[in-house]
Amino acid sequence: MDVVANSSLAPSPSQDDPLGSAREATLEMLGQHPQGFSLPQPFYNDARLFQLDIQAIFEREWLFAGMSCEIPAKGNFITLSIGDNPIIIVRGDGGTIHAFHNVCRHRGSRLCPTESGKVAKLVCPYHQWTYELDGRLLFAGSDMGTNFDLGQYGLKPVAITEAGGFLFVCLADNPPAIDELKATFDHYLAPYDTENLKVAVTSSIEETANWKLVIENNRECYHCNGAHPELLNSLQEFDDSDDPRATPAYRELVARKQADWDAMQVPWQLTRIGKRNRLTRTPLLNGTVSMTMDGKVACKRLMGRLTSADMGSLRILHLPNSWNHFMGDHAVVFRVLPLGPQRTLVTTKWLVHKDAVEGVDYDPEQMRKVWDATNDQDRRLAEENQRGINSLAYQPGPYSATYEFGVIDFIDWYRETLQNNLGDTPALRLAQV
Known part of the structure; x- marks a missing residue:
């Protein structure tokens, strides 16, 4: 399928609406771009389009x-x-x-x-x-x-x-509805008693890549086998027993763990709120209970009312800027904030029970090893992705419906949200671009 290679935001900004021409060109590109393909080049490196992302998504959405x-x-x-x-x-x-x-x-x-x-x-x-x-x-x-x-x-x-x-x-004057998200998060996170957690470790890294590339990389594990040996010591490459790649052994493990979680009255069902939020509890590799180098607990003190460390991972997605893993012994939360067209801040926080004692119940260095390694690997992947996209040779490529369905969902959400928010914004502010 032929896709326009390097679309342009060419018209100069007008004096009355300095980003108006960029908005019109962006809406045109979104309308013409086929589903299932990566975005045209300006979406990943153009300063005016980045400003539209900030104003139409990051200043309008939760x-x-x-x-x-x-x-x-x-x-x-x-x-x-x-x-x-x-x-x-x-x-x-x-x-x-x-x-x-x-x-x-x-x-x-x-x-x-x-x-x-x-x-x-x-x-x-x-x-x-x-x-x-x-x-x-x-x-x-x-x-x-x-x-x-x-x-x-x-x-x-x-x-x-x-x-x-x-x-x-x-930041919007009239924020979108959020009641469904609140009820869903409250339900799934109740067993963790999150008010009684604390941050054990924090890490922030700046990636030389557009924020959408950071999210796209997170939304698929197509790359995991070749890039994340530490993570795959504990994490399954898929998180849905209906995934066509799921093996009979994985489906059997899922059924067994779901029965255990039912007995503990801990939510596990796959729940979606549109394409923006996705929550599901899935097992880690059989015999592992935490995202650590050896698959054993990183913290001896379990979170909330949990009585077993073997809780798999409660995976929580919130677009446009967060993904998270809640296990029995600790949680890892991620926040993405765009800094520029090709600069993104990724902050990772490791959470434990507030009464867990450092050096007795947990070792921060051991706790963070897997995701420190994974974050650095993902940083390099996103930056190499950005370097290639900046080339004259780049044109949008097709996503795999099997391995990259999460990326397709993200891009569909992004396109729809940007179109809606740009469409009802009469004039966007002048930005220093």
Whole structure:
């Protein structure tokens, strides 16, 4: 099948709508591009199209930001940046979790420059404007004049919701519905008592590749046998007994483990919320219980109400920016944030029971070995993918419906979401591209 090789966003931006021509060209490419093929080149390396991704997806959709257990007490906060938008998430009075633009209402300085911490109040380091944890401005100094109204200058809020211990934020004025996601995550994650977990290890790596290539690489294990020896010490290459590649031995293992999980009243069924969210519990390799080098537990203290380490992996997908593995002894959560057309930040956090003792119940270095190796391998794969796509020779290639159905689902979700969000956005902002 012939596919256009190197499509262009050629028309120059107009003065009235600087990204309008890029939007029109993008919609045209999406409309013409056949399902089951990788995207045209500009989707992976064009600066204006990257800006459309930020504005039409990352500023409009619910994104995984972090875990509620990362801010266990009043005053605990975490920060992240979504495109050019710094965000702060903080726990306030009564355990309420707030999210704000991490931007002082005085002259726009970033309030909290660190990734995490604990504060009594939010104080701008520039001129010491001081905010309550619920965003109210408390102090602006006497130099603002006697008529200055503190109540008009509170921090600008960001929509936030908690689902099964996952914190999701949305920058849109009218966020999409999220009730089904919340109910589903709450159900599947209830056995883990996620409020009583803690982060044992954190790793962040910057990949020189477009964010979509990072997600595409994650959504298939076509490459696993040749790239991930450490991971395949424990992980099955497929996670569905209906997969045409599934062996009789795998199907028998699945049936046996599902009976065990039923007896423990632990959810395992494959559940989808459109093509955006996918949750399923599947066995690890027979005889292994955790994603470690030897397949044995990484943490002696199990999570939540679990009584067995042999829980397989609860695999959780949330597009556009997260995949996760919850086992009996520990969990591994992943967050993807785009930094530029060919730069992506991938953050990995390993979670354990909050009372697990480092050096007694778990060894952080042993716990992280498998995914440290896998993340580095995936980084190299995505970067080589990017280098090839940048070539004059690149043209969209066909995905395997058997091995890469997850990639097809992601690209279908991305195309539909981008088309819908671009189509109802009258004029996108001028960006420094």
